[in-house]
Amino acid sequence: MPDELINVLHQDGEQNGGTTVQRFWTGDYYNEGNGRDDIFDKLKEECGVFGVYGHPDAAALSYYGLHALQHRGEESAGICTSDRGEFHYHRGMGLVKEVFDQGRIESLPGDRSIGHVRYSTAGESKLANAQPLVFKYRGGDLAVATNGNIVNAPNLRRELEAQGSIFQTSSDTEVIAHLIARSPKDLVEAVKDAFGRLIGGYAFLILTNDRLIVASDPHGLRPLVMGRLGEGYIFASESCALETIGATYLRDVQPGELLVLDKDGLREDRFAQLERRAVCAMEYIYFARPDSDINAINLHSARKRMGRQLAIEAFTDADVVTGVPDSSISAAIGYAEQTGIPYELGLIKNKYTGRTFIQPSQELREKGVKMKLSAVRKVVEGKRVVMIDDSIVRGTTSLRIVNLLREAGALEVHVRITSPPFSNPCFYGIDTPDRRDLIAHSKTVEEIRQAINADSLYFLSQPGLIEAIGGHDGETDRGLCLGCFSNDYPTQTEFEDAKIGCGCD
Amino acid sequence: MPDELINVLHQDGEQNGGTTVQRFWTGDYYNEGNGRDDIFDKLKEECGVFGVYGHPDAAALSYYGLHALQHRGEESAGICTSDRGEFHYHRGMGLVKEVFDQGRIESLPGDRSIGHVRYSTAGESKLANAQPLVFKYRGGDLAVATNGNIVNAPNLRRELEAQGSIFQTSSDTEVIAHLIARSPKDLVEAVKDAFGRLIGGYAFLILTNDRLIVASDPHGLRPLVMGRLGEGYIFASESCALETIGATYLRDVQPGELLVLDKDGLREDRFAQLERRAVCAMEYIYFARPDSDINAINLHSARKRMGRQLAIEAFTDADVVTGVPDSSISAAIGYAEQTGIPYELGLIKNKYTGRTFIQPSQELREKGVKMKLSAVRKVVEGKRVVMIDDSIVRGTTSLRIVNLLREAGALEVHVRITSPPFSNPCFYGIDTPDRRDLIAHSKTVEEIRQAINADSLYFLSQPGLIEAIGGHDGETDRGLCLGCFSNDYPTQTEFEDAKIGCGCD
């Protein structure tokens, strides 16, 4: 990524006390510590979106739908409805159930809505960035909710500022509203033009006084499904949200597609040709809920197949198989079934831990006070343990978990990872650390094994992963974005055209 | 006011539940009921502003300064500081002491700041409108705090929207930020151009990363004073805020003046010629705190003189003089001193009443449960009472107070008002009801007397008011805005040029 994208400094005061955050858009990603998950050192999804058109309970459905997508963003939640030419919205910091109560939902009338959950980082946690963003423009009201990332947002922002635009947030999403408002064309054409200028991976929901517009980036990087409930249409980042509200799944929104819903019904349109479908592989491996389907593939089943594939590629004899909760339980059971080694609850997570939990002091931590994860002594003591996890980012978490198992008496700990080494940043909406902090960027597998104190370590092969995910027939490898493993990004051409480097030298 | 300004509909969702408010900018003013003050039916000031340049305790001084200006706005409060090229701010709903705590103040570093308190109405009470408003633009950060009203804001807003601007708030203040951001000139010239386009009455504080800009409208309608504390400059809506923080009063900011403070110190400039000074008379009569001075006239003293003048113009023999608390105590004492009739505490206000107070049900109210005001039986029973108040808006409150006195045994109630009949709306920042709801617009004094159930009623004459305020030597009547009494507005010419009617036919 070229210099112009580096060191873009975002200065933000905020509702909650004016914290200022420096966030770099490439190369030197700032590690935004998350009070909640730091020990787990996990990748974080950017967001989840949920839209309704034509159902009288739009706000209540959004509440349950966003609740089902809560794992995609725990920082803030918001719903905007449109009712007889007027917008009604509420946004707040926290979980869906914290932001909304009965009264709030009832104060949001209307049969169409868009909703959003946003991921959590301590540094940039602020109300001003909560979505949906709502604007007033020549055409009336405009609300926008998005999941993903626009790589060239800083360039577009500078261009708009040069023309006299003022911004309220540091959010990429505000850029699209300006592009639409400044276009002299009619709304749908303005939206298509605006999307044509974006480079990145995203799912967009746009609400106006009389329309709902839905779009997915030209490679379909971020998941987005369409369903039906009664007479209404439902859109959601994951199919589990359809299931939760009792809606019927229709289909996944296609790459480059633009759907317009208004009083004339649903109109299927495109703002870009489908060039290369590239669904984010990490959605399959880690992010999406196990009961969701992406492109008709169930996630729990795919993860069990990853576990089985790991057993095929790298069998080790052992006494017990355990998975790191919650994400790797499915894979661990797959591994156990494939090998006949019993699956046991070797690690347990305290389900009550959350944002407001007091972290133990360094001193207490050293004395043995556990965070939210514990090893179960009776299960692992004197045993050879196979520990399944989904990825290794910095390696710090893996080391801690291996050590937890050893302190609880495990004789051997064999680590099996359901993804290839994660060695490159994501540009499409997953919050990844700086490439230099990715342990797989600078270390060999053997070096990582030593760093995490494991007796053996194996990463699922890229072909094995593609096979396990399945369903991407023919050129399966081209149906997934594997950029974080392969350094081969689907928008490589656009990066070059825009003279934006991805650091992929 | 012409049609184009009538029926401008502001649709606002909001942070707190998406209440939608219709607010008309002329003719049909919407009566925004205020849970707190409805029984008093009082006029409401729009806001108070406070600025610091060059003092290390900028945020803490703002806290105490805004606290001293709290009576000018109880709805929301905010402070924005600038520190080494970064903005820090916090805004919230409620009183200064509710919005800020020690930690909040400490999280606002810097030696310059602007702060704001906003008036309270139930309908439009929303965080999004809390000031200072903060924007990002080509030149960096920009924060704006204002007191007053821009009459042609809707026109300017439509013009900007037509050029593709998007708005986040329904506030007039956002217009000025757009005008500044769109100007290709340097900041100070851009600001001067922007002010040149405004019609109205206002005091403005504008903070950028390296400057504080202060301005008062061309007629000086809203008060704004300048003081000094140590090396720093202080700006405040009223002088009581200077006194509170121990600052020395320097002078009132002059009509049309533009002050620029930066690393080169204070520069005195103008964006408009002073044509006709016109300070809001209601500031003298009611709004400003009695311990404030406006143009070197102390308010308590001026109000005592109004009371004395009333006694001269309309003496009535009586047993006791009482004032409606808190605003009319000074005038009541003046009346008592002039007449020799003893001043007594005939009415008392419960000082604990506030926003969260549960209003008595209609049933309990009818049974005699008092709101925040009570008559003191022992003081008024069997007495002829002179009751001093500052104004009559709709008349409903006056009726209730007269009746309270009668129920407590007053034999006669003679009402004396320290202002002429209030028969026209204000266009410069005071929240007035629709002209049709102003009792003095449609009724004679005798009809009003009957409507409020008084034994006699007298309004201070316009010359008497001017005399009592004093200090406006020579053409004193031209030194005050008396538009709400006289229907003669200082921006009459601009109204005509802009083809904006004031309804003053």
Add this chain to the structure above:
Amino acid sequence: MPDELINVLHQDGEQNGGTTVQRFWTGDYYNEGNGRDDIFDKLKEECGVFGVYGHPDAAALSYYGLHALQHRGEESAGICTSDRGEFHYHRGMGLVKEVFDQGRIESLPGDRSIGHVRYSTAGESKLANAQPLVFKYRGGDLAVATNGNIVNAPNLRRELEAQGSIFQTSSDTEVIAHLIARSPKDLVEAVKDAFGRLIGGYAFLILTNDRLIVASDPHGLRPLVMGRLGEGYIFASESCALETIGATYLRDVQPGELLVLDKDGLREDRFAQLERRAVCAMEYIYFARPDSDINAINLHSARKRMGRQLAIEAFTDADVVTGVPDSSISAAIGYAEQTGIPYELGLIKNKYTGRTFIQPSQELREKGVKMKLSAVRKVVEGKRVVMIDDSIVRGTTSLRIVNLLREAGALEVHVRITSPPFSNPCFYGIDTPDRRDLIAHSKTVEEIRQAINADSLYFLSQPGLIEAIGGHDGETDRGLCLGCFSNDYPTQTEFEDAKIGCGCD
């Protein structure tokens, strides 16, 4: 007071974080700093009580009644109702309007209730001490609310503990509940026996499942009035609460009286002979609201008479008279009327200051940041000022106020106090500092004058005070408790019988 009462240590954990407080019951009173009022160094009333029997809106009336009594206690508030054999109650920290909302009031059904507001001190501020206290005993439910102090409570408590009683609070009030529960007699007799054992000054409201019992100590030290609203009876610490709810005043509850209200109506009884009536003089001088009457004497009028009497006893020529708000405004007006010197607003209090207000740092305070009180420069500059206040406790506040006036340019400051020197502690419910900290205990008037930096100082004479209060015909001095001025306490005999010293050597 003998040794056994000295150094009684109360250790209290609390709801709000387990603060531990040492409070001595005599001699060495602990100075419990109150964040709110420390600069004013004011005496604090212990509490206010409010009771309803036989009105369907018992809880709502209590809300408005307690609100009217809020000045008697700002720390906590509580209401307990009885409905068809069941108790319902709610208590909380804060003002009445903070503790109760619509839902809370609606959750308190029943036609009888007792309510309480408690005074505020930082040290002992805790939910556990909020009243009404509610207990379960052999006879069912029992709730108690009290205003005042039981001098021999520590002795009674020790006696009860020796018999195996356990206590939940450090409140005197819990003692009476134990005494009642342990008596084998029927309730009314048990209550009479229990009161017979108490030494002190108090007003008591006791609610059981079927009765309301009301009592005043044998000397009537604390005020308590009875009124009527519809079919119901109302009891309140001050008559202003009757006025607020529209109730008719019947009479003051008499010393030693015990009123029982049940399905048979009101029964008037006694638990003690009236020996010497002794109403607290400080209620007249400072505590009670100016619109209240005690024993048919209006407080505002009495205070005006105190001001007049001061002018008679100690006239000084001056330019303006001012009162320390809010308590001394009435007296200042009296002084002004008597002398013809104009009353002016020389001191002003910020009405928004309250518990959550951030106090200025020592540094800012030295730089001139004012707390809640300011002098009005325009009014006092170059003037000779007579400043009226109600009492001088430690002298620190008086010094600050005199200095405020001098800094604002007053040429001379003549202090006139509407009470005799306060040189002895109160044992009956007013929170006074240790005798050694009472400036009048150790210093002459001239020494005090120097200490507070006044040009002259005069304390109202004791006969002048009695005369100004008035209405206590015949042996008027015996109708008031003047112990804090005279060291002559109404329960002197009981002190001696119980071998309790009052330190009055």
Add this chain to the structure above:
Amino acid sequence: MPDELINVLHQDGEQNGGTTVQRFWTGDYYNEGNGRDDIFDKLKEECGVFGVYGHPDAAALSYYGLHALQHRGEESAGICTSDRGEFHYHRGMGLVKEVFDQGRIESLPGDRSIGHVRYSTAGESKLANAQPLVFKYRGGDLAVATNGNIVNAPNLRRELEAQGSIFQTSSDTEVIAHLIARSPKDLVEAVKDAFGRLIGGYAFLILTNDRLIVASDPHGLRPLVMGRLGEGYIFASESCALETIGATYLRDVQPGELLVLDKDGLREDRFAQLERRAVCAMEYIYFARPDSDINAINLHSARKRMGRQLAIEAFTDADVVTGVPDSSISAAIGYAEQTGIPYELGLIKNKYTGRTFIQPSQELREKGVKMKLSAVRKVVEGKRVVMIDDSIVRGTTSLRIVNLLREAGALEVHVRITSPPFSNPCFYGIDTPDRRDLIAHSKTVEEIRQAINADSLYFLSQPGLIEAIGGHDGETDRGLCLGCFSNDYPTQTEFEDAKIGCGCD
């Protein structure tokens, strides 16, 4: 249970609005609906306790320890510490992480403490019942925390009330404090006498200014373990809390044991002979965390054995095995391993659901909006499903889950329960519905199968359960309390002696 225990009415006002609850102590148990878990119709544990003696971080350790025990009580949490003769405590409604923050923990100094988490029911949810309860008595301060139930508490309470005791709560725990305070003996003897009077199942922690006393009922019904951390002793309801803080497990506290810790160290004593050990079987089946051990038996392993045993006793051919999350996952994996049928994620629980979650309206529920549990269509569609659960209480939840699976396309649903039919109430601290509402009390297995719409249903046999739990050698059935299955209660003799019926005719 005899009449005298029936219809004991507890009238409680409360901190949070004075809700009144009727709770019957026998026969007709009142069904206290829990907003959180009603769809699951689950049994609820009464509480969890945690104690520290001799560790400088007592409060912080209690925080983490109680957090590990959070599943035993989500309603309220509290910690009381003792430091140099003074108590410090804090209690509140909500989860441990909600009740305590850093400041609260730091305000609790001392090296010894007791803590408590309390179960949640909507009806009786009140602060007054939060533990530890803290009292003042002759000997100083006394705090008590308990898990379990005292069957004869109402009798003891009446006896104490007859002697003049007053109560603050409706909690059984207050009875023991009275018994101790009324005893003339020294503390330890008084405690032993007091426990000697109790009938029931309980674990007790008692803190005084200088001692910690720990006791388990004579049959060891409720679990309680002892551990060591540095120089300190730790006590906890479950061993997972020891593991969480890094403490070493020493042993389970024995039935009838009384441990005294003071400056002389640990003294092991008894207040009762061990007659018949009877650990609650439901702790093994459902309540305790899978990573805890009770009497050295790991719960996850025991539950896997229950699943295996079910497969042995009642094998059915099927396509997938699934468990009802979270409690039955271990057993489902056991069943899968025993049979070779793959374990799949057929049911998924939304981990974010909690107290404040808005329940869907009946209408939305009927339209298909799911509560917190969903079936995974891709996993169960067209499959024969074995569904493992731990118990059936009323049957309503089982019916809903079976229907969820069917609606998601399951061809057959075979329900396997890891406990015998639950047909009798618990008297020892588990909140069970009225016997008439227990489906197994009135229906045969076949009738239950029909009621829950299952294709087949099997309950684990009592011998099979005992075998699966294991470790209770010799007379294993006498080492467990199986009263809820067998109607044979360990305190049968005491019931008869005290003429208390258990309804076990």
